[in-house]
Amino acid sequence: MQIGVIADTHSKMRPEALAVLKGSDVILHDVKILDIDxxxxxxxxxxxxxxxxxxxxxxDVLYFNPGGAVPRRFTLPITEGRLEVNEGGVAGEIIELPV
Structure with missing residues (x-):
């Protein structure tokens, strides 16, 4: 299962971000509440x-933050993320969007 993860859009969705999310089985946006076991x-x-x-x-725990997908803040890159979940576990990828 492929999970697209995007945060900090501030109600502005970049076309480049949508292109990366295409094909995701699930999309998580601005995850703020965590119920930790x-x-x-x-x-x-x-x-x-x-x-x-x-x-x-x-x-053995993946700590994953996709970064921000809004116009550049400070010197941080514009990014979003992707998680791949399968029988073997979970793998994360950070994807930098073109400016």
Missing amino acids: PQGRYRAVIAGHSHKSRNEWIC
């Missing part, structure tokens, strides 16, 4: 808001 039985934590992309494994 106190027993730690999860494979990925997905968050946005900071505009800083992150695709990092810590202790």
Whole structure:
């Protein structure tokens, strides 16, 4: 299953962002509420808001932030993300959009 992850659009959807999301089985947008299992039985934590992309494994958990897909803020790149989920687990990818 392919999951498109986009955050921090501030109600502005870039055509380049839509092109990357095309073909996704599921699209997550501006994920803000997380229900974290106190027993730690999860494979990925997905968050946005900071505009800083992150695709990092810590202790068998993927911490994933697609970054920001709005006009450039500060010197951060314009990005969104993609997760691939299959029987083997989950893999994340950060995709930088052209300016």
